[in-house]
Amino acid sequence: MAIRNPRLPLLPGYGSNTLIGKKSFGVRPIFTSVDKVNMLVDKAADTNRVPSFYARKQAPELPTWIMYDKHILRFQGYYQQSLHEMRSAARVLHKLDIFFFLEDGTIKVIEPRTDNSGFSQGTLIRRQRIRLPHSYDLYYDVLDLNNGREVTFYGKIIKIINCDHFTRNFLNRLGINVPDPIPWPDSLDRTPSSGKPPKHRPFRQFLDHDREVLRFYGYWDDRDTQFGTVHHLEIHYFLADDTMEIKEKLPPNSGVEAAPMFLKRMRLPRKIPPHVEMTGGPKHPSYSPADLSVGAVLNVFGRKVVLTDCDPFTKEYYRVTYGFDNFNPLPTPEDHGVCLSSNMAERKLPPWNGYGSYEDSAENCRTVEPKAPHRDFIKFLHKDRVGFDSHILRFAARLINDNSVDGRRYFIVLYYLCDDTISVYELGERNSGFMGGKFFRRNKMYLPDVDFFVSKEPPAYTDKDMWIGNELVINKHRFRLIAADEYALRYMELHANEYPMANIALIMDKIRRALVSEENGYKNFVAKYMEAVVPHKKELMSVKCFKQALKEIMCEKMTEHEFITIIRHFRGDPGKEESRRREMIRSLVFTELTRGLWDDRDRLREGLLHADELGLGTLSLSRMRQLLLAHRLPINTDLMECMLEMLSKDENCNIFYEDLMKFLDFQTRPVVNLSDAEFAKEVRHAPPLKDVECKFWAEQEMIIKEGYVNWNAFLCQLNLEHVVKS
Template sequence: MDKIPDQIGYLILTEDGAVLESGGELENDERVATIITDLITLSNKSVSLVLSNMIGKKNFGVRPIFTTIDKVNMLVDKTEGVNRVPSLYCRKQAPELPTWIIYDKHILRFQAFFQQTLHEMRSASHILRKVDIFFFLEDGTIKVMEPKTENSGLSQGTLISRQRIHLPFSSDLYYDVLDLNIGREVTFFGKVFKIVNCDNFSRVFLNRLGINVPDPIPWPDAIERTPDSDRVPKHRPFRQFLDFDRQVLRFYGYWDDRESEFGVVHNLEIHYFLADDTIEIKEVYPPNSGTEGGPMFLKRMRLPRNIPAQIQMTGGPPTSSYSPGDLSIGAVLNVFGRKVVLTDCDPYTKEYYRITYGFDAFTPLPISHNEGTECLGTNMAERQLPPWNGYGSYDDSAENCRTIEPKAPHKDFMKFLHKDRVGFNSHTLRFAARLINDNPEDARRYFIIKYFLCDDTIGVFELCERNSGFKGGKFFRRDKMYLPGVEFFVPKEPPSYTDKDMWVGNELVINKHRFRLVAADEYALRYMEVNEYPMANVPLIMDKIRRTLVSQENGYKNFVAKYMEAVLPYQKELMPVRCFKQALKEIMCEKMTEHEFLTIIRHFRGDLGKERSPRREMIRSLVFTELTRGLWDDRERLCEGLKHADEAGCGVLPVHRLRQLLRAHRLPLNVDLMDCMLQVLQKDENCNILCDDLMSFLDFQTRPVFNLTEDDYQKVVRHAPPVKDTECKLWAEAETLIHEGFVNWNAFLCQLNLEHLVKDES
């Protein structure tokens, strides 16, 4: 044994933990050896010596302990406790780990209740309080918490903090996991808790230990009891307060006081508090009514149904008050002699009566008025602003008239939030327009009219040709454009152009200039079709054509027979757009606009020999946007690089080699977009990409980007990316495709669905 220092306390323990001898201030080693030898001889047991350096010590912190867990030395702050929970495995068949590691964050949760005696209330002798009992498996501690209930009037939360709790009438034994189960009663510090339920983890854990867990026990207040017919049920205000606190029924009504001198109809708001069956009534005064009343028409109180005359004069026993069953739309309340009629209620009140009483009819009642009399505040004249003087905008001038302090005009922020530009979704409708006047030089001028949906403003720009004598650019600045022939210097703002007025074929008069809309970009056409504008709604247009053919005698039969020869001989279901448009104009005359023709042609599109991939066109538009943003224009050098890499002259390159060349020529494309572009390019039998198709894909000068068709957008994307206004070729190509394409004649007749007319006429 090593040298024992002075002032060391000692404990001599047996193997079962019993203390045989203790002392302090050991002087030398011989004294300790003599004590141990004598104890072994007398008790015939193995003993152990425990030393303690406690004399004069002031800091009692936990000493760090090294231990071995899974063959790894670890520094721990706890000694290994004894696992007092029965195990499913025999000893040496499970890993030997401390309890505080095996059951870390493993908690058993039980639901229980206890009774609290009430001495200050006559209505009840006790109340039941629901609690949650938590048993921590790592150290056998217990915590009791009561869930908080709003406005309960009780001190809730943690009732018993986390600690080990002694068994009743025992100072050595503690509550263990075997003592907690459904149906048992446990006593914690004099309070008896009845366990009624547990969570799923606790049930599974106890079942694995071989402990049967009974079914949950219902709460005492949920047990059905037969009412005692001999006893009169007592009022339970405390229970009613807990169930209906902050639940208020709100009705609207009026009190007609026109029989008295200078009497009017008073608008009232009735509040019924379900927590204590009280009623308060407020009078609603319109702004600037010139009437100043009291804060309350009726202070919050129990409103009696009727007050006999003798009780009013001399006093008497209280009478019954109004209940929720007495309130409904059309009911009349007797408010101390004043008859208050209920005319309407709020949505919460309607839902309460629908659930509680099964009412479904909530028709508001109008306020009755006699001739020559009106409700208080209803005869107020509408405020009229002075006429606009021409300075600033209408909104700015009106705001300065409403207040002395200058303020900026209020804009529709929600509309701006939903219709502002988001990525490629610009929320801007672009139309090509021509100037209509008697000057022949203006007939060649080309304009772009933009309609901004975020604030209903219009901007006009001119696309001029070189050496035309006209300066291009901004023609009219972005602003609200008002309808022609309206009075400007009036108090109210005159009507302006809206998005419903923007359609191909319409004429707009903007600042005394007449413009005709002759074309629209893909985004505008697609946006109007998706949002079902009147001029871009296919079902409405087809119904108009259908009604016109039905109204004419043999109209449908002659229409089909006349233009059946116009279909292609080698493709029976296709018809040229020119013939299709001529056929519709003959039967519709002036009933269809240019935009409606355009919508029908786009819907029944059937190009011959053209199978454009919508995904390819979309990716090509995105590639063009990125190349334009990165200012890349080096197609010639890229073409030389492709020829140099194609040593065999086959005109094809592998995908990985082509990707290296594109990165070497510094195309400003990210990895994902480049992979998408390589996927849509044409390939040969060996999956090598055709170099000519790549150069055609990147040729944006002779073959500009044209946005996707209507069918393509239904499959790929909802809106097309915007294109710069300076690209006049976009409008030219759009008009060419509309006038020189083909229409699926069979699909048009099938959707028209008028074949029964041919049978009837025959």
């Protein structure tokens, strides 16, 4: 507080502050306990304002504002309001929702809103404590509210008739009996009828049927007149005031200017009234819901409109009101008139001149302003790369011609499912005279012996032509597909309904028909190759013998891709498949590690040993994933999950981290062809293989020369035992 001398100017420095240097201001905080909770308050006050409905020494230890937070009792009730200005009804019923908040004993009353009620509805009494009538210190409590009781809130006598499930259980736990719900009384106490027919009250009809519209579909046949046609109409009947409106639905490019309405909303008379009577006189009868039905004909001022169908709401209305059950739609007559959209001649484009692609040339011919060609965007969204799901089918191929040198060249054919394009790469070998790399750039490859300089685009290769054993002629070079990578084989097997060569059901059916067509064909087939199984495992047969058996019965009816599909389905030695997959994933991991310049195996081993506190030699999957992320291995999450899946595990699914170190051993790097020892020795310390070279094409070719097939499973799926018994 500053003291100022009135003789001195009111400027800084001319006054003094008596509070400078003072440490004690004489204000002490007051702490008090509210329901056993310590609080800081300005002054001691009576905090127990809400009377408790529990007996003494039986109340809960927690305060009520914590114990009953968001606990609300809900009751339903009503009060009646007198209507002196209406003769037809003496009172009107107001339905209410009463909310009692247990945390502080407040009450809130709401009247639910009703459309077209004519009253101001919503919150009737805001949340507050309500005094008992003729009392100044007593308030309504939970004991005063129950079914069947009447309460007085600010002069309104409210009858409580029902409560929700939570309220009933809460009152029962307090020992209070809750009576059964009481039905709602009639909304209006009407005066006794005088025996006269009920008077038509438009306002009552409006309240009962507002926003209820009957919708019919129909047509008006105007083909008898010049330039007439069939007009498709939509008829709306408003139950609130018995009016109708009609809209016309015009097809696109019909050449007719769309009018706002065929018939504006009005009462549609059954007969056209005379012009003189339109100015006054009695009202003419108009159409009612009883006159409308499927098949009825309406006279719309001289135009015959036929009703052919209606919507579900209209069907339900007539089913409930009139008991109709037959709503079979009627056919609409066909209009054979001139329509620009249907009879427009097909636009022919000039032949392709050889510049650019077919799509690019077609877009330049359709528009004056050159635009980029439109691609199938929906197909691109479904077939674009998603993680490791590349939607690219990779096949190994050989070049077929008279030159023996070209026969040893190795090619990779990639088919892109997103836009049906093909690219060809060559895998170069040392001292072969060919560098390798891109052989044909990515483009759409067309079938051979077709005319290119035409207006329509010639047929091109599709994904149905990509199967092992097929021959493709790409830019006058003939390629034979000899193998496929694991992704291509697996993708075609998962979508077997699109690729018959990978559909095991169709292949087995083809073999089954070939065996049944010959007399004793199945018996001779089983008897001849029964002794060709492996001696120590009677259910297995070598792949070479199995292929020979199928060739004898199928001759040239089975392709190489179908044979590989059968081997993959009835594989008898899955261990080699796991080893092949493990080496493939190792190659991808080494590619990413070398690209990220990571070579910190010693530090990783130190971290694994430190994490293994008990010296068990295993770590959990989550802990192993955490350590790999901590040592910053430059591989993405999907590839890391594939790597962890291939590692050895114990019975508790814990990973042996020594197997991880062997997996990441740069001294045993995977190579393309392990049979070539010199080549493997030279590339062992070389950079990782390219992405297209990581598919182990050599092993895919060896799949038809080694391994075993489950012979018993093959015979079981043939299901021809009845032929042997007969």
